[in-house]
Amino acid sequence: MYTFLLSKIEVGSHLYIDFTETAHLHGETVAVSTLVVALVSLFLFVGTSDLKRVPGTLQNVLEVVYDLIKGIAFTQLGPSYYSQFLPFVATVFLFVLGSNWAGALIPWKLIEIPQGELAAPTNDINTTGCLAILTSVTYFGAGFWFKGLGYFGRYIKPSVFLLPINVIEDFSKPLSLNFRLFGNIVADELTVSVLCSLVPILVPVPVMVLGLFASSIQALIFSTLAAAYVAEAIE
Amino acid sequence: MVDSLVAAASVIGAAVAVGFAGIGPGIGQGNAAGQAVEGIARQPEAEGKIRGTLLLSFAFMEALTIYGLVVALSLLFANPFVG
Numbered sequence: 001m002y003t004f005l006l007s008k009i010e011v012g013s014h015l016y017i018d019f020t021e022t023a024h025l026h027g028e029t030v031a032v033s034t035l036v037v038a039l040v041s042l043f044l045f046v047g048t049s050d051l052k053r054v055p056g057t058l059q060n061v062l063e064v065v066y067d068l069i070k071g072i073a074f075t076q077l078g079p080s081y082y083s084q085f086l087p088f089v090a091t092v093f094l095f096v097l098g099s100n101w102a103g104a105l106i107p108w109k110l111i112e113i114p115q116g117e118l119a120a121p122t123n124d125i126n127t128t129g130c131l132a133i134l135t136s137v138t139y140f141g142a143g144f145w146f147k148g149l150g151y152f153g154r155y156i157k158p159s160v161f162l163l164p165i166n167v168i169e170d171f172s173k174p175l176s177l178n179f180r181l182f183g184n185i186v187a188d189e190l191t192v193s194v195l196c197s198l199v200p201i202l203v204p205v206p207v208m209v210l211g212l213f214a215s216s217i218q219a220l221i222f223s224t225l226a227a228a229y230v231a232e233a234i235e
Numbered sequence: 236m237v238d239s240l241v242a243a244a245s246v247i248g249a250a251v252a253v254g255f256a257g258i259g260p261g262i263g264q265g266n267a268a269g270q271a272v273e274g275i276a277r278q279p280e281a282e283g284k285i286r287g288t289l290l291l292s293f294a295f296m297e298a299l300t301i302y303g304l305v306v307a308l309s310l311l312f313a314n315p316f317v318g
Binding site: 187 | 297298301305308311
């Protein structure tokens with residue numbers, strides 16, 4: 001089938017780095033997510049390397065971030081478990097927030113690559129799928145760790161005939177986490193690029209600001225849900 | 236011929252997916268926002284808590300629309316039926 005593009009917008013084209021016939025990397029996703037991890041780590045490392053009793057600017061920012069993430073973990077997991085899952089929740093939150101904002105705040109258009117274009121790593125469904133599966137593994141592992149084989153008792157609660165629904169839920173949870181984050185980021189970037197192709201000046205800016213807000217909310221949602229699923233598994 | 240038929244059906248399918256996926260969450264978000272405004276009017280000191288919960292539940296409802304959008308996008312840009 002011949003393809004025609006109404007405007008110069010493509011979704012799902014990547015810079016493929018082939019290893020074998022079937023295995024390949026999405027080059028731009030790997031590059032940007034590595035950069036995000038490096039930047040977030042650097043930010044945290046520099047911010048916490050010189051802690052003072054009267055905090056400076058950077059330490060103040062980090063304390064606000066810490067309070068926010070601790071609030072998420074605390075409200076979902078309760079006082080006795082939250083400290084064990086705080087690192088996980090914080091990692092997910094900071095990575096998702098960093099990825100979403102990296103796509104919007106860094107002018108990637110200036111860097112030309114042969115195929116696809118540099119953007120937020122979370123607009124690749126593999127990144128979000130990976131995060132979702134990580135969440136699944138975490139809550140399953142946590143439930144198994146804290147309750148042993150008794151964990152499987154929750155599949156037949158409140159009644160035995162709900163077993164299929166409980167099993168399906170284990171699959172629908174990561175699926176919905178995955179699609180929620182992916183869809184929101186893609187929708188945001190698509191809106192911006194459609195507006196940019198229509199009116200390149202000034203008009204897309206409010207939508208970009210809305211996108212920044214929406215992507216920070218998505219990071220909040222993702223980590224809140226991850227914490228809530230873990231809490232549900234260990235309660 | 237078949238290809239153009241598939242293309243046309245995909246475009247209509249994408250439009251229907253997004254259009255119908257927008258209805259339910261629209262009503263739901265309207266209800267939630269209305270109730271939240273009522274709650275804030277009745278108890279202005281609880282505004283922060285209400286806003287947080289509202290945003291969280293908005294994201295849940297918005298996810299439903301987003302599922303429709305994902306279906307539409309895959310029909311438009313990654314169509315499994317052509318090719």
